[in-house]
Amino acid sequence: MPHILRIDTSAKPEGSVTASLLDQIEARIGKATNRRDLGRAAVPQIDGTWVGSNFTPSDQRTEAQKAALALSDELVAELQAADTILIAVPIYNFTVPGSLKAWIDLVCRVGVTFKYTETGPVGLLEGKRAIVAVASGGTKVGSEIDFATPYMRHILGFIGITDVTFIAADQLAVLGDESKTQAESQIETLAA
Known part of the structure; x- marks a missing residue:
């Protein structure tokens, strides 16, 4: 049975299109094993303490540095355990919500989820699948003003996740309900 991690990011407590799309995706491919709702329980922004702790070799970290990285370690472990990652991306001001960016900053860690080589960075989370549910009021996915989906494809690839599918209600x-219907049609084509 696949291990599925679900990441919700909408600031809307009710009526979130991306949450509805993820519900439908789960009904199609299987229930999430683990969930994070960053819209309701945001993770903190990285700060100087976090950065200093992250760049201290793990065997040299103080207890305070280990504590500063504890949530990041937990989030990374969730990603490492997952076979499939479901991510909700409502487009806010042409890009991803701040809550999702904070999560990304906490999981993109050199030597843990990616490494640098002579030929450039290499992602360490290979062999995983990501399904990204996108919703927007006016931004057309793939247009010159869509900074969310190219960013998500890039950042997921940066950590090694290159099997990425976008389901868009843009x-x-x-377009109203027509856009939701198109997204639901895309969900019907997903393999479990």
């Missing part, structure tokens, strides 16, 4: 303010 331009909801323009």
